Amino acid sequence: MLSQTQPLAKQFQIFYKEHTPKTLEDAIEKFAIFGGVGWGDIDTSKPSYELIKKLILDDYAYIRNDVNEITSGAPLYHALLSAIAMGDGKTHASYKRAKLDKEVGDKAVTELVERGIIYVEKPKKEFTSWAENEQLDNKLYFTTPFLRFWFAFVSPLFKGIRDKDYTEVKKRWQNREAEFANLIFTQLSYALLQESFKEEEKIKEISEYWDKKIALDIYAKTVSGKTIVGSTKYTNAKVKKSELSRLQELCEKAGIDADIFVIVAKKGFSSELKALKGERVRLYTLKNFKILG
Structure with missing residues (x-):
């Protein structure tokens, strides 16, 4: 049923x-719910809840059995998976x-990673001294969009369903x-940037960045050592120049020397921000995601 072993x-x-x-917006929003599962034909132009009811809720018992085969149906696993799905993925939270206490949680994470359900991202903070080396949480992410949806909206509410x-x-x-869809949009943006940069400046690693002070949606290193920093905005408003200023301020606060900023x-973007587009400022919209299709 699930293709969690494949990259996003x-x-x-x-x-x-x-x-x-019919649209890339439909593609991303429906992928955030149904991605990683073979459903047969889906009319992605239909409202999300209509599809959720028909394909998931009305078929709950069958899908639950498939999910339980992967998770073993253990309540402890399900509690942790729902916590990850509903939060920011940081281990402590x-x-x-x-x-769960840390020892039990750490063991469960190891087992869920081995089962191919989640993966672990470690913080990219580069410490300049031992005194700075405070413990930062890892982040936990689902390997498959559908499982994230299931443990956010279905598993915790199973009695009513x-x-x-x-x-x-x-x-x-x-x-x-x-x-x-915000998280999936951000994660797909990593693949978009890897494709977009591969001809000029191959990206060797890309993920989020977080430390005690700041968080960035995009933090990447190229093979030649350049640092790419950016943000993703899955909203219905055009992004303004102030977003670039915000990114620059965050980098200064974290001591990150960014070579390229991406949004x-x-x-899309305001005219003022589009006027700044160039080698050091790269702007991407939904239409750019066609290269992933």
């Missing part, structure tokens, strides 16, 4: 070819939400729908 960009490529979405009462699921989805936006 490959999962998106398969999803895009199987369902031929996830353990706290799941009511089992009884064909979808009220709580619908309410939770309505509250979180607007921002649910990936759903709805």
Whole structure:
């Protein structure tokens, strides 16, 4: 059922070819829910909740059995996976939400990684002295978009779903729908940038950046040693010049010497920001994601 062993960009490529979405916005938003699973044909132009009800909630018992085959159905695993799906993925916060102590949480993470359900990202902070070397949390991410959706909206609310009462699921989805695709948009942006840069300045690593003071959506290193820093904005507003200023200020605060700034936006950019586009400032919109399809 699940293709969690494949890279996210490959999962998106398969999803895009199987369902031929009419828009890239539809492609990303539906991929954030259904990605990594073979569903047959999906009309991605339909409202998300309509598809969730038909394909997931109405078929809950069957899908639950498939998911339990992967997770072993262990309540401890499910509690942690729901905590990861509903939060920012940081280990301490996830353990706290799941009511697990560190030793139990660490062991569960190791087992879930071995099962191919999640993966671990370590912070990219480069410490200049031992005194600075405070413990920073790792972050935990799902290997498959569908599993993230399942453990955010289905597994924690299974009693109502089992009884064909979808009220709580619908309410939770309505509250979180607007921002649910943000993470997938950011993760697909990594693949977009790797493709976009490969002819000029190959990227050897790319992920988020976080330390005690700041967080960046995009932090990348090229083979030649250049540092790329950026942000992703999955909103319906055009991104303004102030976003570039914000990135520059964050880099200064963290002591990061950025060679190139990138901003990936759903709805494009203000004229003022577009005027700054060049070697050091790269701007990308939804249309650029076609190279991943």
